[in-house]
Amino acid sequence: MPAIVVLGAQWGDEGKGKATDLLATTDPIDFVVRTSGGHNAGHTIVVNGEKYATHLLPSGILTPGATSVIAGGVVVSPEALFRELDGLIARGVEVADLKVSANAHVIASYHATIDKVTERFLGKNQIGTTGRGIGPAYADKINRVGVRIADLFDEKILTEKVEAALDVRNHLLTKVYNRRAIEVEVVVEELLSYAERLRPMVCDTSLLLNRALDAGQTVLFEGAQATMLDVDHGTYPFVTSSNPVAGGVCVGAGIGPTRIDRVVGVIKAYTTRVGSGPFPTELFDEDGVQLQQLGGEIGVSTGRTRRCGWYDAVVARYASRVNGLTEFFLTKLDILGAWDRIPVCVAYEIDGQRVEEMPMTQTEFHHAKPVYEYFDGWKSDISGCRSFDELPKNAQIYVQALEEISGARIWGVGVGPGREQTVVVHG
Numbered sequence: 001m002p003a004i005v006v007l008g009a010q011w012g013d014e015g016k017g018k019a020t021d022l023l024a025t026t027d028p029i030d031f032v033v034r035t036s037g038g039h040n041a042g043h044t045i046v047v048n049g050e051k052y053a054t055h056l057l058p059s060g061i062l063t064p065g066a067t068s069v070i071a072g073g074v075v076v077s078p079e080a081l082f083r084e085l086d087g088l089i090a091r092g093v094e095v096a097d098l099k100v101s102a103n104a105h106v107i108a109s110y111h112a113t114i115d116k117v118t119e120r121f122l123g124k125n126q127i128g129t130t131g132r133g134i135g136p137a138y139a140d141k142i143n144r145v146g147v148r149i150a151d152l153f154d155e156k157i158l159t160e161k162v163e164a165a166l167d168v169r170n171h172l173l174t175k176v177y178n179r180r181a182i183e184v185e186v187v188v189e190e191l192l193s194y195a196e197r198l199r200p201m202v203c204d205t206s207l208l209l210n211r212a213l214d215a216g217q218t219v220l221f222e223g224a225q226a227t228m229l230d231v232d233h234g235t236y237p238f239v240t241s242s243n244p245v246a247g248g249v250c251v252g253a254g255i256g257p258t259r260i261d262r263v264v265g266v267i268k269a270y271t272t273r274v275g276s277g278p279f280p281t282e283l284f285d286e287d288g289v290q291l292q293q294l295g296g297e298i299g300v301s302t303g304r305t306r307r308c309g310w311y312d313a314v315v316a317r318y319a320s321r322v323n324g325l326t327e328f329f330l331t332k333l334d335i336l337g338a339w340d341r342i343p344v345c346v347a348y349e350i351d352g353q354r355v356e357e358m359p360m361t362q363t364e365f366h367h368a369k370p371v372y373e374y375f376d377g378w379k380s381d382i383s384g385c386r387s388f389d390e391l392p393k394n395a396q397i398y399v400q401a402l403e404e405i406s407g408a409r410i411w412g413v414g415v416g417p418g419r420e421q422t423v424v425v426h427g
Helices: 016-026 078-090 109-125 134-142 149-153 155-176 184-192 195-201 205-214 246-253 286-294 313-323 333-338 362-367 393-406
Strands: 003-008 031-034 043-047 050-054 067-070 098-101 219-222 262-268 271-273 307-309 327-331 341-350 353-355 369-376 410-414 422-424
Touching: 003 016, 003 246, 016 219, 016 262, 016 327, 016 410, 031 205, 067 205, 098 195, 098 205, 109 134, 109 155, 109 184, 149 155, 149 195, 155 184, 205 219, 205 246, 246 313, 262 313, 286 307, 286 333, 313 341, 313 393, 327 393, 333 393, 333 410, 341 393, 369 393, 393 410
Parallel strands: 003 219, 003 262, 031 067, 031 219, 067 098, 262 327, 327 410
Antiparallel strands: 043 050, 271 307, 341 353, 341 369, 410 422
């Protein structure tokens, strides 16, 4: 009855797609499940030299024989869903076995409008959202005026819900933002146009997944975003609108916590983040530019350049604690082959005091300065290594040091973008 969770242990973009894809091909996976977020996520997978990017779809959509599931905790843009599906179909990918929760909330066009207008209105206080409507859709969900996938099959209910959602939104658009009101009929017509194509995919995904686990099938829960973007446990307010931590998987999928067997935190050998917010190890020098260039640090979903910094063990320990990680999967170790010495943040200095755990307040985290330890580099290409013993000695020392200070063992190491470019540390 293995239920495996794969999630981000930093600020996202850690390589969760590679870890998910690797797990799905190492052992037979029956279901791959997205449980939170929307099409603001982005996973890149390289299969047989071909690069694929998924946003709303689970990256397991590329795994033959596995059923892909978009669970109830996800917010779904039907337009984005079908655009992504059609893109994969055009490339010859089989996407027939996809299930979508009837309870998942819908991102309508007005959510994206509100998202973009609000972000512009905030000026220098912008959060750094993707502008795709994820936050407003979750806000409607919490305010109990959200539209769910099941509502698309009942025009009367759909119209009532869109009217309720737009009642306040239109006052905001016209009287605060000086924008045109959105017509209920236009939104309803657009959403109804997706209903028939969606209908065969929609089911009770909680029931489906619990029955699969009862039958001893393997279910892989694929995280979107990451721990430090969690709305409760991340660097609030510079966070996403959902709970991408391990606990959020149970809520989003409709399974109990006792079902989970393994929780894998994916973490880069350095650190990146997109958007605004504090980032203690961020680099503003040539090293930061070099990390950005060598690592190809451009957001999969947004196209935005990622901010880059050295590995932060304080963040890693925090992620290990709040998620109950059983192990880490370390990615992009090959990128560090260009440095003679590699700094690792082992603690923070805040107002003259050494702090080894995540600061309690936003103010303290903004003031945190990294305390570094330095490791000798290996100055070589490791992309051809396939076992831990094949890694240069200094690369082995680096991985072992990160394992000791990060709060969980390191299961495997990515040494390149390809599925096969992986070194297993602990089998």
